[in-house]
Amino acid sequence: MKKAFGIDVGGTSVKMGLFGEDGTLLEKWSIPTRVENNGVNIIPDIAASVKEKMAETGLSREEVAGVGIGVPGPVDDSGVTHRAVNLHWEKEFNVAKELSDLLDGMLVRAGNDANVAGLGEAWAGAGRGYRHIMLLTLGTGIGGAIIVDEKIYTGITGSAGEIGHTFISDDTKEICNCGNSGCLEQYGSATGVVRMLREELASSDEPCLMRGTKLTAKDFWEAVKKGDALCIRVAEKFGRYMGRALSVAAGILNPELFIIGGGMSMSGDVVLDYIKKEFEKHIFHACRNVKFVRAELGNDGGIYGCARLVLGNE
């Protein structure tokens, strides 16, 4: 049985995993992401680490099905990335080909990090057994991925699933990181929730468990669970934006399953409950039977999905 490497490139570290053909994670390690000099060392560092691990475990070239790599930027289905700001990559280049060349022509496939995390969940996590899946990661921002029959739906330039930067409401005039205003990310991410909480706190003297604390999404959801009235109002706002956005996504994609991941999903099913309440009000009857679950693989979703890029795609 052939093995595979799954490599998830983040802005500070590169997570690496060695997998068995059946999806078993055999070993996991990480190396620093060297972003200096426009990140020219990142791919060579990864190639060196893969070779080192092969030597260390006595794996021959023939025993490796290939390497999957996820990067934080759009990647089209030929493996070309156009930009990855967090890695200081500013030029367009073929990530898959560059890594493959450094690994003596080994099979390498590349994907966007949110997309491969979605693929990982579909293959080995909360999405096992489902055919049409949309994954959302609710963290500092909002990532999205569409997985159909264990394949990533990339769109024409690798940006499909980018629901975080779709317009949801002009209730805020603040500018989003993307340059537009009114993006879902401004309401539904951890950052968005904290912004709405800060505004709500500033608008009155109403008592609230969060007053005088360092405002974090984690503590916010704890306060919601404890019944804090002000926080519950903010959670309802969060649910209203997210529920509406996901009802639109479901109307367009007709998925079987929404997987909610990212830091905020760790706060429990309460996060899903607020989304579902609004979702139910707007969803078209023909697309109604979609389930909501939380991601299962946490930070490992990416390396699982990367491995899946090169395993079981016969």
Added chain:
Amino acid sequence: MKKAFGIDVGGTSVKMGLFGEDGTLLEKWSIPTRVENNGVNIIPDIAASVKEKMAETGLSREEVAGVGIGVPGPVDDSGVTHRAVNLHWEKEFNVAKELSDLLDGMLVRAGNDANVAGLGEAWAGAGRGYRHIMLLTLGTGIGGAIIVDEKIYTGITGSAGEIGHTFISDDTKEICNCGNSGCLEQYGSATGVVRMLREELASSDEPCLMRGTKLTAKDFWEAVKKGDALCIRVAEKFGRYMGRALSVAAGILNPELFIIGGGMSMSGDVVLDYIKKEFEKHIFHACRNVKFVRAELGNDGGIYGCARLVLGNE
């Protein structure tokens, strides 16, 4: 070279076409749709007409690649329809299998009518040469289809692309045909445009070319082209809702091309211009390079797409 039948089932007539393998429409005719008795005659009538045409043109069973059929309701990728109100079909059944059984086991594939119309445009119309396409039909309602690499993206129950019933705004309290309120169809369809025009006319005595006329979307767009100020305001509203909705669809799907069809598209590129103006304001930069074109095949899109279901899918 094998031939194929493309059959588009509507509420009043069934459009039928005989196609060459290269997509040439060789012959076109129609039969009435007999909806009485829960539409039990519809499929047998179609089978009889196909057999008659084969006899008339001397086509043997071996010379026919198959039959594609489009129906006005969700159809999943196994050919099962769950309901088609306009045909008085209330039960779930396998359209493809039922027609195939009446044609001595001939290959039959079934699809939703909007989806096959999209496939037709992708294959032989405005979408030739594009890989990722979303088609919208703006008529009495709004239909939608997602076509990737000349294949229909159906979603889990055949309802993908149903953007007409996604929530866009609660500016109206009227109830949509689907039972919800605030659906895109209530603003972006011909019916929606006429509703907004009626409201605008009632709100003031401002002169308008449409006053005292039978309000139709066709005349409305003519008035817009003539520079009628009130109609232009309504067109801007139309563009605002449609542009926002399509920016969301583009953020999720990252398509290469939007094809706008249906009755309203006949009024010219002015319809697209109002959509694009608002679209540009909201679209995420990574999904920005999407083109807008009008459909080319008119009412024949459906039969083309149906033929494509059984041609060239080796």
